[in-house]
Amino acid sequence: MEASEIQETYQVRLEIFEGPLDLLLFLIKKRKLNIHDIPIAVITRDYLDYLARKQNINLNREAEFLLMAAFLIYLKSQMLLPREQPQLEESSDPRQVLVNQLLEYQKVKITSSLLRQKEEEQQRRWLRPFNPTALSLEEEEILEVNLFDLAECFYLLMKQKENENFKILKGREVSLEKKMGEILDLLEKQPVLDFLDYLKSQESLEEALVAFFCLLELVRARLVIAFQESLFQTIKVWLRRDRLTEERG
Amino acid sequence: MSEDLKGIIEALIFVSTEPLTAERIKEVLADFPEEEVERALQELKQNYDTNNRGICLQQSAGGYLFTTRPEFDPWIRRMLQIERKSRLSQAALETLAIIAYHQPITSSEIAAIRGVDSTGTIKTLLEKKLIKIVGRRSTPGRPLVYRTTEKFLLYFGLNSLEDLPSEEEIARLLEEKDIEQTES
Numbered sequence: 001m002e003a004s005e006i007q008e009t010y011q012v013r014l015e016i017f018e019g020p021l022d023l024l025l026f027l028i029k030k031r032k033l034n035i036h037d038i039p040i041a042v043i044t045r046d047y048l049d050y051l052a053r054k055q056n057i058n059l060n061r062e063a064e065f066l067l068m069a070a071f072l073i074y075l076k077s078q079m080l081l082p083r084e085q086p087q088l089e090e091s092s093d094p095r096q097v098l099v100n101q102l103l104e105y106q107k108v109k110i111t112s113s114l115l116r117q118k119e120e121e122q123q124r125r126w127l128r129p130f131n132p133t134a135l136s137l138e139e140e141e142i143l144e145v146n147l148f149d150l151a152e153c154f155y156l157l158m159k160q161k162e163n164e165n166f167k168i169l170k171g172r173e174v175s176l177e178k179k180m181g182e183i184l185d186l187l188e189k190q191p192v193l194d195f196l197d198y199l200k201s202q203e204s205l206e207e208a209l210v211a212f213f214c215l216l217e218l219v220r221a222r223l224v225i226a227f228q229e230s231l232f233q234t235i236k237v238w239l240r241r242d243r244l245t246e247e248r249g
Numbered sequence: 250m251s252e253d254l255k256g257i258i259e260a261l262i263f264v265s266t267e268p269l270t271a272e273r274i275k276e277v278l279a280d281f282p283e284e285e286v287e288r289a290l291q292e293l294k295q296n297y298d299t300n301n302r303g304i305c306l307q308q309s310a311g312g313y314l315f316t317t318r319p320e321f322d323p324w325i326r327r328m329l330q331i332e333r334k335s336r337l338s339q340a341a342l343e344t345l346a347i348i349a350y351h352q353p354i355t356s357s358e359i360a361a362i363r364g365v366d367s368t369g370t371i372k373t374l375l376e377k378k379l380i381k382i383v384g385r386r387s388t389p390g391r392p393l394v395y396r397t398t399e400k401f402l403l404y405f406g407l408n409s410l411e412d413l414p415s416e417e418e419i420a421r422l423l424e425e426k427d428i429e430q431t432e433s
Contacts, residue, residue: 018340018365019365022364101364105362106423107419108346111346111349112342112343112346115346115405118406123336124320125317126322127315156330156331159330
């Protein structure tokens with residue numbers, strides 16, 4: 001990927017590596033070492049230097065890095081120990097396991113960069129949104145959205161509003177409670193609410209923001225269900241019927 | 250006649266809600282000789298390739314579908330006011346690459362190749378429907394096994410898994426990289 005960029009900056013953060021193998025490959029490359037004949041002592045030192053730079057080790061994320069460090073030290077000790085038979089065949093080289101792993105991972109890196117190219121190429125092709133009348137509701141691929149999708153929906157709206165050159169001196173004050181009631185009332189009148197349209201119908205940014213927080217709150221309180229038919233599309237909001245009777249009845 | 254047939258096929262692909270396979274086209278057009286349908290399809294594809302149209306006929310995930318021409322992406326994004334589509338993370342791409350080449354594969358096998366735990370990434374890929382669970386392995390713990398989906402092919406514009414670069418191609422690319430390195 002951005003290999004050249006990485007090499008230019010000496011201080012590279014651990015976070016940019018996908019894992020210990022990624023870091024090892026980077027170190028091997030930096031020293032221009034032969035992957036089939038890695039000087040374990042050298043690479044172990046480099047590797048440990050890297051880990052040492054890290055102030056706090058987050059065990060959740062970096063446990064694998066530590067495991068590899070332990071393995072490298074183990075390998076080093078293996079290489080130091082006198083062998084009983086001086087000439088062993090190649091397969092008994094203690095480094096072999098690591099070499100195989102690195103070679104395999106190198107392939108993964110190559111293929112994933114090829115996939116990245118394909119992804120970029122394909123993302124520049126746009127597909128016609130499939131004719132909705134040709135689909136019945138049951139066939140719709142419904143994904144329940146999470147907060148990020150909602151946030152994205154909101155972002156989309158903001159992008160659209162940006163160009164409208166809005167000038168609001170002072171919007172009317174809207175409370176969260178009032179807006180929440182408004183949304184629930186609307187949902188009782190109509191079965192489904194197109195949330196992007198609803199946000200658009202808001203008079204001001206403040207009101208749209210309040211409406212957005214309301215939706216988050218309603219989803220959290222499990223009063224409504226928010227669905228997105230596919231990625232990057234508007235979000236539809238339904239009332240949770242079961243809850244409604246409990247809460248309001 | 251052949252002009253008609255081309256038009257019909259074009260219309261079929263246009264209304265199809267998924268990549269339309271050549272088999273399905275032939276099935277629908279069973280009253281025409283198969284060779285003629287095949288020829289019309291190829292001609293249609295050439296028409297789209299040669300004329301400088303905004304739309305291409307792409308062969309992806311085993312079927313035909315219309316997409317816009319990649320060069321026109323900036324204008325489309327300008328109209329839709331989308332700066333850029335979200336891309337998969339590096340972890341997701343690596344995991345997908347491993348699954349694509351080693352399927353069916355278990356979560357622990359993926360982790361062994363990547364050198365890191367991949368359960369979170371697998372979950373994301375499942376949600377995106379780029380991979381699917383195809384069963385369990387009958388080894389201890391009965392781990393789940395994963396495969397890539399049709400949507401995976403569609404996402405990367407691949408016609409089938411055979412479109413993935415072969416072992417030889419990868420080996421060649423690796424060599425090229427090595428040469429680059431020794432030269433630099």
